Structure formats: structure tokens, C-alpha cells
Amino acid sequence: AQSVAQPEDQVNVAEGNPLTVKCTYSVSGNPYLFWYVQYPNRGLQFLLKYITGDNLVKGSYGFEAEFNKSQTSFHLKKPSALVSDSALYFCAVRERMDSNYQLIWGAGTKLIIKP
Amino acid sequence: GAGVSQSPRYKVTKRGQDVALRCDPISGHVSLYWYRQALGQGPEFLTYFNYEAQQDKSGLPNDRFSAERPEGSISTLTIQRTEQRDSAMYRCASSPQSGFEQYFGPGTRLTVT
Numbered sequence: 001a002q003s004v005a006q007p008e009d010q011v012n013v014a015e016g017n018p019l020t021v022k023c024t025y026s027v028s029g030n031p032y033l034f035w036y037v038q039y040p041n042r043g044l045q046f047l048l049k050y051i052t053g054d055n056l057v058k059g060s061y062g063f064e065a066e067f068n069k070s071q072t073s074f075h076l077k078k079p080s081a082l083v084s085d086s087a088l089y090f091c092a093v094r095e096r097m098d099s100n101y102q103l104i105w106g107a108g109t110k111l112i113i114k115p
Numbered sequence: 116g117a118g119v120s121q122s123p124r125y126k127v128t129k130r131g132q133d134v135a136l137r138c139d140p141i142s143g144h145v146s147l148y149w150y151r152q153a154l155g156q157g158p159e160f161l162t163y164f165n166y167e168a169q170q171d172k173s174g175l176p177n178d179r180f181s182a183e184r185p186e187g188s189i190s191t192l193t194i195q196r197t198e199q200r201d202s203a204m205y206r207c208a209s210s211p212q213s214g215f216e217q218y219f220g221p222g223t224r225l226t227v228t
Contacts (some may be wrong), residue, residue: 032214032215034216036219042221043206043219043220043221043222044158044206044208044219045219046216046217046218046219049215049216051215088155090157090158092157094214098214101146101163101170101171101213101214102160102163102171102174103160103217105157105158106157107156107157108155108156108157110155
């Protein structure tokens with residue numbers, strides 16, 4: 001069965017420091033991986049995706065994520081955090097050859113950036 | 116360009132009434148998804164369409180919930196005989212191609228009293 005784990009309910013980072021939000025996944029074949037962000041009282045926004053190719057994916061707002069097949073991980077990173085990055089972050093996955101196009105969603109990680 | 120829109124943004128209804136939630140996807144997007152989201156949690160899949168065809172409705176909680184997308188564009192999620200447990204944020208998303216990134220609307224906050 002496909003699954004996604006976001007092991008941290010909350011991550012606290014000081015402004016200007018690098019941030020990492022962790023995501024690990026389990027699929028039977030090759031994955032498509034996604035990160036979404038949800039700001040307070042707002043809808044979900046697509047940040048970035050890994051489909052194929054370069055393992056380091058760059059997305060919106062200076063975020064990037066690295067696909068690591070051996071560790072089945074897709075951690076979200078940013079070199080220097082901003083207070084405005086504070087939000088809820090969701091990782092999602094689907095198996096590439098799965099004809100069921102549902103995304104499997106992680107439970108979310110609350111990111112708090114302190115000034 | 117215009118994003119996904121949903122209407123109404125807020126709906127308060129009495130228990131037992133029917134409600135219809137509308138989603139207007141990004142123009143040209145093939146796939147349309149409906150989700151329900153509890154506060155602080157990830158989206159819960161309800162159903163999805165490719166063009167006008169409902170491909171998967173396995174997430175609909177019971178037969179009071181139904182959805183349609185008759186012309187392959189606008190979609191309506193209908194909840195009949197609403198119950199208090201139906202109170203939630205209902206979100207719609209569209210995707211240019213099945214299984215790829217989804218673009219979400221602002222949601223409809225449904226409150227059943």
C-alpha cells in the first residue's frame with residue numbers, strides 16, 4: 001500500500017537559518033512526489049514536484065526538495081528561512097504506474113519561523 | 116490567469132437540507148478533484164473526474180454525497196439531507212493532466228446547524 005509519513009508535527013526554525021521539513025514515502029514502484037503549502041486561513045498551494053530526472057527539484061518561494069530513492073525520502077529545504085514561510089506543509093505521493101490517480105497525503109508539518 | 120474558484124465560500128444550512136457546492140476549475144484542466152479537509156489536517160479525497168467522467172468516487176462517505184461535471188468543466192458536489200458531521204471545509208482542485216500537480220480553490224466552509 002502507498003503511504004506518506006511526515007514524522008514531525010511541528011518544526012521550529014530561527015529566521016535566517018536553513019530549514020528542513022521531512023517526508024518519507026512508500027510505494028511499490030517509482031513515485032511522483034509533491035509538496036504543498038497552506039498559509040493560515042488559505043487554500044493549498046502547489047510548491048514543487050518530482051516526476052523524473054534531476055533529484056534536486058526547485059520550486060516556488062526559494063524552496064527545493066531532494067529525491068532520495070535509497071532512503072525513500074523527499075525532504076523540503078530552504079537555505080534561509082523567512083518569518084513569512086510559517087505555514088502548514090504537506091507532502092503527497094502517487095505511484096507512477098498506478099492508474100488510480102489519487103494522491104496520498106501526509107498529515108502535515110507545521111513550520112514556525114521565529115524572528 | 117484565473118485560478119480555481121469555488122462558491123459559495125461559506126454556507127450555513129440546517130440539518131436535513133440539501134446543499135450544492137460549486138467548483139470552477141482552471142480553464143483547460145482535464146482533471147477535477149473534490150476533497151474535504153479538517154482543520155490542521157491533510158485533504159481527504161472524495162472523488163475525481165477526467166473531463167466529464169467520474170473516475171473514482173471511492174472517497175464519498177455515503178450515498179448522500181454525489182458529484183457531477185456534466186460538460187467537463189464546472190463541477191457540483193451535492194450533499195443531500197445534511198447532517199452535523201458533514202460540517203467541514205470542502206476543497207476543489209484541478210489538474211492539467213491526471214495524476215500531476217493539483218491547483219486548489221479557496222474552499223467552501225460548510226456548517227450544518
